Amino acid sequence: MxxxxxxxxxxxxxxxxxxxxxxxxxxxxxxxxxxxxxxxxxxxxxxxxxxxxxxxxxxxxxxxxxxxxxxxxxxxxxxxxxxxxxxxxxxxxxxxxxxxxxxxxxxxxxxRELTALLERVPRTAARFEPSGLVEVPIEAVQPGDRLLVRHGDIIPVDGTVGTGPAALDQSALTGESLPVRRAAGEEVLSGSLNVGAPFELRAIRPAAESTMAGIVRLVAGAERAKAPMSRLADRYAMLFLGVTLALTAAAWLGSGDGSRALAVLVIATPCPLILAVPIALIAGVSRAAAHGILVKGAAALEGLAAARVMVIDKTGTLTSGQPELVGEEALAGDPTEALRLGASLEQASRHPVATALAQAARGRGLVLSPPSDVSEDAGAGVAGTVEGRAVLAGSPAFVRQELGTAGDALDRAFPNDRLAVVVAIDGRPALVLYLADRARPEAVQALRALRRLGVTRSVLATGDRNEIAGSVAAGLGFDAVRAELVPAQKVDVVIAERVHGRVMMVGDGVNDAPALAAADVGVAMGGRGAAASAEAADIVLLSDDLSRLASGVGVAQYAMKIARQSVFVGIGLSSAGMVAAALGYIPPVQGALIQEAIDLAVILNALRALGGPRERAERVAPFRPPASAAGQAR
CATH class of the missing domain: 1.20.120 (Four Helix Bundle (Hemerythrin (Met), subunit A))
Structure with a gap:
């Protein structure tokens, strides 16, 4: 058992x-x-x-x-x-x-760490109702409900901050040691602890679909599957059982002394195979949880330790998935004023590019004005009035079409490795803004760490254009780049890479779910990743931080090392004792004591997997990869 x-x-x-x-x-x-x-x-x-x-x-x-x-x-x-x-x-x-x-x-x-996650599940929420603040079961909370999150409360459901800012401790979910701040309108995850002042939360999904509920479901199933090494241990167990019975019979028949046969049996009871493997692997799963890595069982831990190839998605995985302003080209007038007016207009759009431009302008200290008479061509651009001036903001094709002959200057080639947004003021092109989806700052360090841990091949697989994929991959040391892929083609890449070793697929979106399921071990970015990818994956990073992947691989490899060490040393000592007992050097009582001392030693050794490997502290200079396209149609 x-x-x-x-x-x-x-x-x-x-x-x-x-x-x-x-x-x-x-x-x-x-x-x-x-x-x-x-x-x-x-x-x-x-x-x-x-x-x-x-x-x-x-x-x-x-x-x-x-x-x-x-x-x-x-x-x-x-x-x-x-x-x-x-x-x-x-x-x-x-x-x-x-x-x-x-x-x-x-x-x-x-x-213990896994159990601690389950113990954090809140049972009730304080909801604003016409009669006042009412404590209700979290199952009763619906999207749109206004909740009060008091100091020291666990956030019951996913939502957005209604009145902020909010100071949150997400260490139990993501492993982040410092509290994070969330402004009004920003999304927060259920399971986070409010360490600041009370704030209003507007629920965006019911409790059953929230982050914490998903984690609870994953934890509940984390140990159901029997690990491959445990099955391997069972096969060794049959071999060891046969050897034990054969040696027992030989000792009895060769000496005529039944006590020798009994001594052989007792010194083989019980075998470290049935003790060391499950304890070491469960300890590894627990240790990974402390790093903000949810491992769905011992089999997934073994797969992570054995991975030699990494296939990784781009948008939202290798990159943040959020475009950033990386450059600008003035065409007429004051570029700062053009940026302010364009960003003011973009406030009316929910497109990620519009959000990025508004954030960039505010980051420069510009004061944005409310737009009026706004019309939007979804995915192409926005037109409207800001401070009495006609403003356009969108793709070069959109602005050129809107301006007619006044936009002839835009009839030229723009870089393919970044996204161009044109701002026109009063019928004249004034500014070209360039946006890119940068590689995560920790990407280069994480990829280097994975190389050191034995992941000898890395492949970028993305549905984005070749130019964009190549720009992101530049300087990151990828062995291959596969671009313009549909989900089924990502699966083909995973299968093809198996010739190089066991494959780990890392992704975050719904389109990555088939490849995650097809890989030997699938890793989902769970901080903002799609629920489908988290369900299809074997491992979920509870924060969108690639460096945690290297930590997880290190923990998994250490747990496997401890398990094998305990098994081979324990079996070796048991075998030596059995031979000595068969030859009459160890009587039954002493044999039983010796074997149990061996078992105690391997159990204590297996528990070392809770501590994890000693990690060498390394400082890596901040990495700024080449600009790449945001991958967002506009």
Whole structure:
């Protein structure tokens, strides 16, 4: 039975440990008083409940088609009872039940960070109603509801700040150590902690669809799948079981001494294979959660550790997905005034380019005026009046069409690797603004870190134009760039890259979901990524920070290293002890004590995966990649 399945049996493990301990202690007391017969009976009484519980586990496992090394423990205790070696048998029972209890405790300890996420789920919300502020179940909150988030409250649903700014602690969700500030109108995630003044929150989705609910669903399913290494351990378990039984038979037939055969059995009980692997992997999942990385089970952790190829999406993954103003070209008049008037007009549009221009103007300290008589050609441009002046802002084609012959100067080529927005004032082109979707500042550091961790090949796969993809990839060290891809073609890229090793796909949008599902391990950017990509992925970065991906790979590789180390060292020591027992050098009681010492050592070693690898501190200068296009039609 795997460690994850034993969580609910913690009380039973404690009861069986108590029964075995009481039987051993009472028997020792009777033996000290000179009553050997009563001592043997008491020791046997300590064996029986543990053996019964173990038999139930074995039958349950066999019904699922699983055969584990618990059988050796059952054989050892049964043989001890039949041969009258009840002291050796009760030591096996005590150490076995103690190992199960320690394993359950260790696994619960390893899951602490995951459990902490579940404990943060709020049950109620303070909603503004005509009668006043009313505490309602979060299931009753609907989009558009106005909620009050008090100091110290966990945000119950995703929403936007109604009155701000809001100071939020998102460390439990994203791993960010410092509070973040959100202005009025900005989106905030459920599960964040309000560490500032009370503020009004306007719900944008119901509780069942909010970020925290999605995380809870992911956590609930995080340990259901049996990891490939655990299945591999089962195959080794069958081999080890066969070797143990063969050596037991050889010891008995070769010497005629049944105690040698019993010693072989007890020193092989239980095997570190059934202890070290699940604990180390669960510890790795828990450690990853502390880094803001949600791993959907041990299988995903193993896949992350083994990844040798990374296929990564561009917009919203390698880049922020938000255009930025990167340059300008004055055509007539004062460019600063043209920017102010153009940004004032753009306030009327919800297009990402319009938002970026308005933010850029405010960032320069420009005071924007409210526009009037606004009309918008969706995706092309906006026309209107600002301070009594006719203003146009949009793509060169849009502005040229609107101006007629006055826009002939715009009949020229514009750079393909960035987005051009023209501002015209009173019927004359005045300013060309260039926007780009930059690579994330941490991208170069994250890619270098992944190289050091053994991800030997990286491929950029995007639906954007070749010029844009090449501009973003320049200087980042990609081995290949695949552009102008539809979702099905991204899947083809993932499949083709498997010739180079196990493939990790990193994406954020709905269009990435098929490729995430097709990869050996899919990683979704969960901070602002689409729900479909998070559901399709094996791993979710709870903040849009690529550096966390390298941290996750490091944690996964360390957990796997600890698991293998515990298994091979434990099996090696057990095998050496079994040979010594078969040759008559170790009697049954000492054999049981030796084996349980080995098991204790591998459990404690597996728990080292909670600490994670020692990370070398490296400082990398801020990275400014070449400008690239925003990828937004306008």
């Amino acid at each position: 795997m460690a994850a399945e034993r969580f609910k049996w913690g009380w039973l493990d404690l009861a069986l440990l108590g029964a075995a301990g009481a039987g051993l202690a009472a028997g020792v007391l009777a033996w000290a008083l000179g009553d050997a017969r009563t001592a043997a009976v008491l020791w046997g009484a300590g064996i029986v409940p543990v053996l019964a519980g173990l038999a139930f586990e074995i039958v349950t496992s066999l019904r699922r088609g699983e055969v584990g090394l618990d059988i050796i423990a059952a054989l050892a205790m049964t043989a001890a009872l039949l041969m009258g070696e009840t002291l050796a048998g009760v030591v096996v029972a005590l150490m076995y039940s103690g190992g199960q209890f320690l394993e359950s405790y260790a696994a619960r300890r390893a899951r």
